[in-house]
Amino acid sequence: MCQTVKIQQLKAIFTLIRCFSLGKTLIVKNMFETYTSAQATMTDSTPPVGDPSFWADLPPVHKPPTVIVPIRSLGENHRSRIADHLKALDANDRYFRFGFAANDEQIDRYVDGLNFDRDEIFGVYNRHLKLIAMAHLAYAGDERRSECAEFGVSVLPHARGRGFGQRLFERAMMHARNHGVHLMFLHVLSENTAMLKIARHAGATVVRDGFESEAHLVLPPATLNTQMTEMLEEQLAQANYQVKIQAKQFRDMLQSMQIGWRAATSKPRDNDPPP
Numbered sequence: 001m002c003q004t005v006k007i008q009q010l011k012a013i014f015t016l017i018r019c020f021s022l023g024k025t026l027i028v029k030n031m032f033e034t035y036t037s038a039q040a041t042m043t044d045s046t047p048p049v050g051d052p053s054f055w056a057d058l059p060p061v062h063k064p065p066t067v068i069v070p071i072r073s074l075g076e077n078h079r080s081r082i083a084d085h086l087k088a089l090d091a092n093d094r095y096f097r098f099g100f101a102a103n104d105e106q107i108d109r110y111v112d113g114l115n116f117d118r119d120e121i122f123g124v125y126n127r128h129l130k131l132i133a134m135a136h137l138a139y140a141g142d143e144r145r146s147e148c149a150e151f152g153v154s155v156l157p158h159a160r161g162r163g164f165g166q167r168l169f170e171r172a173m174m175h176a177r178n179h180g181v182h183l184m185f186l187h188v189l190s191e192n193t194a195m196l197k198i199a200r201h202a203g204a205t206v207v208r209d210g211f212e213s214e215a216h217l218v219l220p221p222a223t224l225n226t227q228m229t230e231m232l233e234e235q236l237a238q239a240n241y242q243v244k245i246q247a248k249q250f251r252d253m254l255q256s257m258q259i260g261w262r263a264a265t266s267k268p269r270d271n272d273p274p275p
């Protein structure tokens with residue numbers, strides 16, 4: 001009798017656990033379905049948060065992104081890696097990036113002056129946790145011009161031509177829209193074909209003035225889609241970064257074990273010099 005009661009109690013507990021896990025699955029499934037249907041229906045043609053007439057004449061979209069790039073927002077603790085990234089650029093790239101061939105001290109000053117609270121800095125890390133691409137979206141310091149932001153980007157030479165520059169620009173555009181920026185601009189040297197292509201693909205107006213060009217892009221207001229997409233992309237990029245950290249730690253541990261193993265198993269040969 002007592003045993004039957006216990007079995008029934010156990011059955012009840014199992015049923016409860018199954019209901020609970022099924023409930024969780026349904027909640028997650030529901031969240032995912034809500035998100036994907038929102039993605040499908042809320043394209044940029046959904047009424048914006050602000051005035052719809054503001055973006056009646058949207059520039060044509062170049063093409064949908066084909067590359068998924070884990071772009072994450074960088075904070076204070078990435079300062080030294082940002083400096084390393086910029087110092088890895090050669091004189092020509094530094095000239096393109098800053099408008100002059102900045103030396104290492106000038107790069108250090110630029111990096112020290114980065115304001116992570118006001119501006120937004122985005123980065124792409126490779127699996128060795130090297131910052132291979134970064135972008136700086138600088139807001140105008142002046143309160144009255146807080147609706148403008150300037151964009152600057154750099155990709156390490158070996159990582160170019162893979163769409164990182166383009167994706168960073170798109171991410172910065174989305175972030176700027178979500179933060180009420182109406183005008184994004186960038187200073188580009190007229191010979192910088194790649195950067196001008198990126199700007200033109202996004203629909204920017206490029207005004208050439210001799211060696212220099214200025215590109216500006218009027219941004220439509222944020223939509224629920226841009227806000228959700230940015231949030232999701234940031235979460236995925238942060239998760240991707242954590243996985244890379246753990247994978248690197250694991251590789252480093254394996255490597256040190258291999259070194260230790262080789263040292264322990266290698267027998268000194270007769271003709272080896274004495275230690």
Ligand SMILES: CC(C)(COP(=O)(O)OP(=O)(O)OC[C@H]1O[C@@H](n2cnc3c(N)ncnc32)[C@H](O)[C@@H]1OP(=O)(O)O)[C@@H](O)C(=O)NCCC(=O)NCCS
Binds near residue numbers: 152153192194201
């Ligand atoms: C400009 C820069 C960021 C481009 O980065 P990237 O990751 O190579 O760019 P993408 O792969 O996204 O390519 C974007 C477009 O430029 C084109 N492109 C890339 N390199 C090019 C080159 N050397 N010449 C001509 N076009 C080029 C690509 O084909 C692509 O066009 P498409 O979409 O029509 O095919 C990179 O070259 C760089 O860091 N340069 C030095 C710093 C700099 O110039 N910064 C910009 C100042 S704001």
